[in-house]
Amino acid sequence: MAKDIAPETLAAVRQPIETANGLPNAHYVDPAVFDVEKHAVLFAHWAGLAVAADVPENGAAKPIEFLGIPLLLLRDRNGVVRVFENICRHRGMILVSAPKKIEGAIRCPYHSWCYGTDGRLVSTPHVGGAGHNTHAAIDKSLLGLIEVRSHVWFGTVFINIDGNAAPFDEVHADLMARWSDYDQPLHHGGDDSTFTLEVNTNWKLAVENYCESYHLPWVHPGLNSYSRLEDHYNIDEKGKYSGQGTLVYRQLKGDDGAIFPDFKDLDAKWDEGGEYITVYPNVLLGVQRDHAFSIVLEPVTHEKTREHIHLFYASDDTDTALREKNAAQWKVVFTEDVFVVEGMQIGRKAPHFDGGRFSPAMDGPTHCFHDWVATQIAAHIEAQ
Template sequence: MKDIDTLAAVRQPIGVANGLPNAHYTDPNTYARESAAILHGQWAGLAVAAQVPTPGDAVPLTFAGVPLLLLRDRGGVVRVFQNVCRHRGMILVSEPTRIEGAIRCPYHSWCYSTEGRLVATPHVGGPGFNSDARIDKVTLGLIEVPSHIWRDVVFVNIDGTAPPFETVNAAAIARWAEFEEDRAGPLFHDGRSFTFDVACNWKLAVENYCESYHLPWVHPGLNAYSRLEDHYHIEDAGFSGQGTRVYRQLIEGDARFPDFTGLSDAWDTAAEYISLFPNILMGTHRDHAFAIILLPDGPGRTREHVHLYYATPDFDPDLADRNTALWKAVFEEDVFVVEGMQKGRAAPGFDGGRFSPAMDGPTHRFHDWVARCLGA
């Protein structure tokens, strides 16, 4: 009850609200509660579809303690299953692989199709008997996790209780409607990605990403041409972030990436960066985009997987290398900030902090969302 009372202070108007208290960044019990209500109970980002490009590709992942299997089935559909055999709960796939035939359990060789059906149970009825009337294969397929793909990100609702993805995220989908494939063309993932292993709670990465207040001090290179005053806040249902009215590629020389098609003039010089709650960070520009998957690893560590996208594969690979290096350098500048805030949560006198009413609206929107999901 005490935590709910404290969270009520988080949900106050921004000028008087507190931030989330320390336990929400450091305490294992609070992390478990958040995992159940937010990471399992909402549409959370798991991976990108580009990680399983061809039928049979499979990647094991652990998300908020749950072993999952991302795969592309024989028909080309991306699916997510709980990565356990229905017999004795053995992990089925332990490393990225190509499923050539069936998914075979390494323990007793029960086998599953890439659509999740239980197709073989060797010796289940005794030596030489591969069936048993008491074992109903129809009801013992792999447990499929509800999933949805938007902008190549694979979202999952582990406990299956969330409303449809399109309903929950209607505002974000509408905001970036110009970039949908039927208008702007597909997102092309060129294989370039990178990962940070960061010593912070996953929420701090969200909080830092969605505001531009820190630009002059943490990102002086970006701020030199896209100044703090060129940015605007984005706050809506289920997401928040920032945009800039001054965008141009920072890569030297005349070479440029092809633009997405069918965009309005507003995107000629604009770019937007949103945190799609709970754990996805996205950026879109007229000529490229990115998605950052935040995979929590307990209350104090996060793995950030960054994937870059373009409108077409027809561009200079050296240009893409330089663009990747540029974004990696920018995101590296944030590491000391989120790790420093994590260390600060060990201070018993810190009460969650305050928000700048003028500058922290997107961050307060995220705190309010978390508190609401936890029942405040």
């Protein structure tokens, strides 16, 4: 076992913030440590995969690769969003290679075994010989598509690869209660309300940067000009989630003075406030009175991440020009962070960097995340 994931090293990360070190370099630059983390953190918990709007109508299907695993995001005939392993149970052939609408059945392009959108194996042509579509040894009831545990919350599709996590609404009960005002329809803004950033960094650095507001004056001077560092507060829910909030949210206005409609029946605290929280491990969420967003971090490799940003509104009838302006504004903000997370990734190759120290006043959310990651890895190693 690498010294960087030895129990004593992880224990140093889990110390109180005043004395804790950050995660060591190997957690950002070593493929072997990334592989351990993949199983301990990303497969063992409810990781973000996509948004439900990626499959907008019944029968819509989208192939997605998650850390090398071929998956199929699908909205079945009854409108339920589901996730399956994107392989035929016969010879493991990929079933769907591009986004499409399933008009009839999901047909394997190799031997034409067919599956319903609920995953049932419905047809096995010639499996018993030419002209014989059944065989006593082939029990279709046992050979449906392999379904991956999934849960949709906040318009986002979460998956649990190893199947052992506690139910999503139990794991995240506190956060769901905190944001219960937003337990109402979230309308994805469509093609003009989503974009992807390709970033040369480990996925955790994107989380760490998002969690804290300490960097605002220097990295986001435009945002800080009206939502200042001193207007922000830390959200430190150890073992659960972390992030930041602001007491000053400025609604976007169009050239004609138009604004987005507010979400219904919000508490007065949202009139001028907003919160930005990481749903561990890899989903970044933001809420304001008139729109929200979800950022699904796709860990491509130990040093490459795709950030999939999606904007949501209180109504499906919002002004196109205003949506485009909002997406452009957020793209500027999120792009401003790229040089920081890429710079920290390069910095993790400095051999004498020990993971860094935290400001007890400013870095609480990041320390919470490090503590959670270290805890999951330690538990995984202990269970081996």
